Amino acid sequence: xxxxxxxxxxxxxxxxxxxxxxxxxxxxxxxxxxxxxxxxxxxxxxxxxxxxxxxxxxxxxxxxxxxxxxx
Amino acid sequence: xxxxxxxxxxxxxxxxxxxxxxxxxxxxxxxxxxxxxxxxxxxxxxxxxxxxxxxxxxxxxxxxxxxxxxxxxxxxxxxxxxxxxxxxxxxxxxxxxxxxxxxxxxxxxxxxxxxxxxxxxxxxxxxxxxxxxxxxxxxxxxxxxxxxxxxxxxxxxxxxxxxxxxxxxxxxxxxxxxxxxxxxxxxxxxxxxxxxxxxxxxxxxxxxxxxxxxxxxxxxxxxxxxxxxxxxxxxxxxxxxxxxxxxx
Numbered sequence: 001x002x003x004x005x006x007x008x009x010x011x012x013x014x015x016x017x018x019x020x021x022x023x024x025x026x027x028x029x030x031x032x033x034x035x036x037x038x039x040x041x042x043x044x045x046x047x048x049x050x051x052x053x054x055x056x057x058x059x060x061x062x063x064x065x066x067x068x069x070x071x
Numbered sequence: 072x073x074x075x076x077x078x079x080x081x082x083x084x085x086x087x088x089x090x091x092x093x094x095x096x097x098x099x100x101x102x103x104x105x106x107x108x109x110x111x112x113x114x115x116x117x118x119x120x121x122x123x124x125x126x127x128x129x130x131x132x133x134x135x136x137x138x139x140x141x142x143x144x145x146x147x148x149x150x151x152x153x154x155x156x157x158x159x160x161x162x163x164x165x166x167x168x169x170x171x172x173x174x175x176x177x178x179x180x181x182x183x184x185x186x187x188x189x190x191x192x193x194x195x196x197x198x199x200x201x202x203x204x205x206x207x208x209x210x211x212x213x214x215x216x217x218x219x220x221x222x223x224x225x226x227x228x229x230x231x232x233x234x235x236x237x238x239x240x241x242x243x244x245x246x247x248x249x250x251x252x253x254x255x256x257x258x259x260x261x262x263x264x265x266x267x268x269x270x271x272x273x274x275x276x277x278x279x280x281x282x283x284x285x286x287x288x289x290x291x292x293x294x295x296x297x298x299x300x301x302x303x304x305x306x307x308x309x310x311x312x313x314x315x316x317x318x319x
Contacts, residue, residue, distance in 0.1 A: 005072070016092030016285070016292035022252055040091065058076040059252040062089065062096025068076035 004053020007067045008043055015040030019057035019066065025050045028057055079103040081112055083132045092292020094249045094282040095123060098191055099130050101249075101259045102162065105266055106133060115158045116150050118143040120172075122164035123197040131162075141172020144179035147186045158269060160187040165206040166196040169231050176235070176277075183240030183274045187265050190231060193282040194303060201287030205229045208302055213287070228306060232279045236312035243268040243276035244312040248304060250281070250296045261311075273315045281307055 013036055020028045020043060031044045043065070045051065053070035081103020089095045106112045115133035119125060121140035128135035138146040143161035151159040168176050168190050179186065195213055196202040203213040203220055206228050210219040220228075236244040243265045247258035258280055265276035281303050283295035290298060 004075075012086050014091035018092055018292050018296065021293045021296070053075065055076045056252040059255050060097065062093055063087065064078045064082070064096070064100060066076070067074065067078070069072050070075045071072040 002052050003049075003071050004051040004055075005048060005069045005071070006045055006051055006053075006057060007069075008045070009065050009067075010042040010044070011037040012063055013040060013042040013065045014038060014063055015042065016062065017043070018060045018062070019043050022056040022060050024054060024056065025052060027051060079107055081105070081107045081132055082130055085129050087130055088126060089123065090284075090286045092283065092285040092295065093123070093197075094193075094280075095191065097249045097255060098189065098258070098280050098282065099127070101255070101262055102160070102189055103131060105259060105262045106158075109263065109266055109270065111158045111266070111270065114156070115160065116154065118147045118150070118159070118161040120161070120163040120167040121198075122167045124162055124164055124191065125198065127162050141167050141170070142175055143167065143172065144175040144184070144186065144188065147188075148179055148182070148184045151184060151186050155185075158187075158266070159185075160189065160266070160269075162189045163191065164197070165190070165192045165194065165204050165231075166199075169205045169229055176231075177238065180235050180238045180241040180275045180277070183242070185269050185272060185274055187269045188275075188277040189262065190277055190279045191282045192231070192279055192303075192307065193284040194228070195284050195287050197284045197287055201284070206231075208306055211302075230307060232277070232307075232312050235277055240275055241277065241313060242274035242315045244279075245277075246279040246281065246307060246309050246312070248281035248299060248309055250283070250299045250304075254309075268315055271315075279307075281309075
């Protein structure tokens with residue numbers, strides 16, 4: 001399985017949660033413990049080693065929050 | 072380690088004003104990426120509409136022009152005829168293109184203007200607060216159809232792609248949706264194909280993009296993606312309606 005890494009520019013996330021619905025390994029969640037500059041709970045990933053670099057999250061993000069690397 | 076996805080140079084660094092989960096952001100990105108991949112960003116002139124995407128001129132990283140409500144195809148016609156070597160596109164919503172601007176889009180297509188149109192259909196007037204649009208579905212509740220749209224009162228929702236596909240001057244007509252990563256990839260392919268139709272001098276091209284409006288539909292963003300798939304796609308079937316070789 002390919003390995004990937006995603007980076008979220010948290011301050012421009014609007015908390016729409018679309019990325020959380022398309023992740024095949026289900027590692028994206030809304031961080032309810034934090035509020036970003038815009039006033040939303042930002043999307044975040046903790047278990048990054050499970051990321052497969054499919055870019056589904058970046059594909060569906062309306063606000064270009066996500067950068068994806070694959071290795 | 073290779074970066075396989077990053078912010079396209081086709082868009083400016085400006086953060087959009089769109090509501091959370093609004094698919095305008097996805098469609099802006101696809102148009103920006105298409106211009107970068109075709110190498111036409113420095114040569115492109117876009118025409119922004121009136122509606123939620125009225126500030127599109129702040130977001131696309133190319134020359135942009137604002138048009139009066141519905142008149143983007145007329146403005147684009149003038150720009151293209153004065154600057155035939157530039158790539159000219161319009162970006163319009165359903166309130167703009169399918170309602171107040173129906174005459175302009177029909178006649179721009181009819182004249183075979185060598186422009187490209189991105190038509191964002193979310194079945195509602197977003198900017199003005201969720202009124203019924205010509206594209207609003209039967210039974211869909213809006214602020215001006217609080218009991219749901221009825222055929223008796225408002226007729227059936229207008230299918231612009233099917234209508235435009237009957238016009239000889241329209242050389243490329245396709246309807247896509249941006250509700251899943253797979254459909255988003257297909258939407259980008261259609262946009263690139265439509266842009267190539269103009270670049271090859273073949274004539275008018277339009278891509279209708281089924282889009283969501285979580286705020287005015289009264290849903291979360293994930294719910295609105297499902298609503299699009301369950302309600303819009305059955306009435307507005309996806310697919311290509313016209314290609315240059317078929318239009319001959």
